[in-house]
Amino acid sequence: MIEVLVSEKLVVRVPCAVIEHNGKVLAGQRSAALSFPLQWEFPGGKLEKGETDEQALFREIMEELNVAVQIIDKLPETSKDQGWREIVLVPFICKVNTTDFILTEHEQILWLDPEDLPSLDWTEADLNVIQNYYDYLTAKS
Numbered sequence: 001m002i003e004v005l006v007s008e009k010l011v012v013r014v015p016c017a018v019i020e021h022n023g024k025v026l027a028g029q030r031s032a033a034l035s036f037p038l039q040w041e042f043p044g045g046k047l048e049k050g051e052t053d054e055q056a057l058f059r060e061i062m063e064e065l066n067v068a069v070q071i072i073d074k075l076p077e078t079s080k081d082q083g084w085r086e087i088v089l090v091p092f093i094c095k096v097n098t099t100d101f102i103l104t105e106h107e108q109i110l111w112l113d114p115e116d117l118p119s120l121d122w123t124e125a126d127l128n129v130i131q132n133y134y135d136y137l138t139a140k141s
């Protein structure tokens with residue numbers, strides 16, 4: 001019998017923010033120097049030890065955009081197998097009190113009408129988030 005060593009896959013939990021403002025949604029372009037260079041994402045990042053999803057989201061958005069987000073709702077979690085690890089995106093619908101952001105990581109941000117979101121080159125994991133966001137908007141209307 002052949003023995004197969006099945007290594008445990010690293011599961012990385014990534015809270016991210018679908019930030020709504022005046023009917024538009026914020027998309028962030030990843031830095032050219034990071035993984036998935038110049039692709040688009042919802043701002044956020046990996047959970048640190050001991051943090052809740054919400055705490056990590058607040059910290060990451062403060063670090064990346066210098067703004068305090070308020071969570072309005074939560075979208076379903078979606079996971080993406082990246083080979084050596086699995087990314088679990090935990091998307092929250094958020095709002096902000098100001099759009100005077102200071103970008104510390106992103107190349108640029110864009111405010112888009114929801115229907116225009118698919119026009120950007122998103123990281124693969126985000127395609128499910130966008131679909132779930134559309135379902136959320138439909139359920140709300």
Ligand SMILES: Nc1nc2c([nH]c(=O)n2[C@@H]2O[C@H](COP(=O)(O)OP(=O)(O)OP(=O)(O)O)[C@@H](O)[C@H]2O)c(=O)[nH]1
Binds near residue numbers: 034045125
């Ligand atoms: N914030 C965020 N991360 C996403 C999205 N979609 C997606 O695949 N990710 C992935 O989730 C990870 C988030 O990591 P991070 O923002 O804390 O840090 P990082 O880019 O340096 O991570 P990495 O070098 O491990 O890839 C990245 O690998 C990123 O590509 C998204 O919509 N928002």
